[in-house]
Amino acid sequence: MALKPEINLAQKKIINGLYVISTKLGNKVNAMTAAWVSRVSFKPPLVMVAVGKTRFSHHMIKESGVFAINVLGPDNIDMVKHFGFKSGATTDKFAGIDYNTKVTGAPILTDCIAWLDCKVSGCHDAGDHTLFVGEILDGGIVREGETMVYKREEIFG
Numbered sequence: 001m002a003l004k005p006e007i008n009l010a011q012k013k014i015i016n017g018l019y020v021i022s023t024k025l026g027n028k029v030n031a032m033t034a035a036w037v038s039r040v041s042f043k044p045p046l047v048m049v050a051v052g053k054t055r056f057s058h059h060m061i062k063e064s065g066v067f068a069i070n071v072l073g074p075d076n077i078d079m080v081k082h083f084g085f086k087s088g089a090t091t092d093k094f095a096g097i098d099y100n101t102k103v104t105g106a107p108i109l110t111d112c113i114a115w116l117d118c119k120v121s122g123c124h125d126a127g128d129h130t131l132f133v134g135e136i137l138d139g140g141i142v143r144e145g146e147t148m149v150y151k152r153e154e155i156f157g
Helices: 004-012 056-064 074-084 151-154
Strands: 019-025 030-035 037-039 046-052 067-071 099-101 107-108 112-126 128-142
Touching: 019 046, 019 056, 019 074, 019 107, 030 046, 030 056, 030 074, 046 056, 046 067, 046 112, 056 067, 056 112, 056 128, 067 107, 067 128, 107 112
Parallel strands: none
Antiparallel strands: 019 030, 019 067, 037 046, 046 128, 067 112, 099 107, 112 128
8 A cells, every 4th residue: 555645744743852772782882863762651661762674773772682762952963963874884883972881881972961771671563663662771861951853854954
């Protein structure tokens, strides 16, 4: 069944923030830009990230069972592009990027506004993406600020 253009236009009206999803597998760290992130439970504290099955981070999250959500502010547009336009399969995305690690070892960007360190508690097939549900093991605020809202024209021109 072909997707009606109206459905695509209507989906674009859903508001999403912008985040860097980071992970660690063995000695390798990687991250990707994502917009499909959501809270899913208070008790236990759970979040969900939707990761495209072709993304290098997808394999790493699935194998390692860990990821961190780095919440970006409007001043982090360069970070959105840095982590979103190249593949970690061929590029060390963390070369020259400051980060810390917490419980899981997934990178926490020092220039984000907030972060959540998670272990995968479930994953669900969702078409061309996998929904990774993560239990939040640790989190914090780095600095005050509003979450960057995804607006395609601001990123791609």
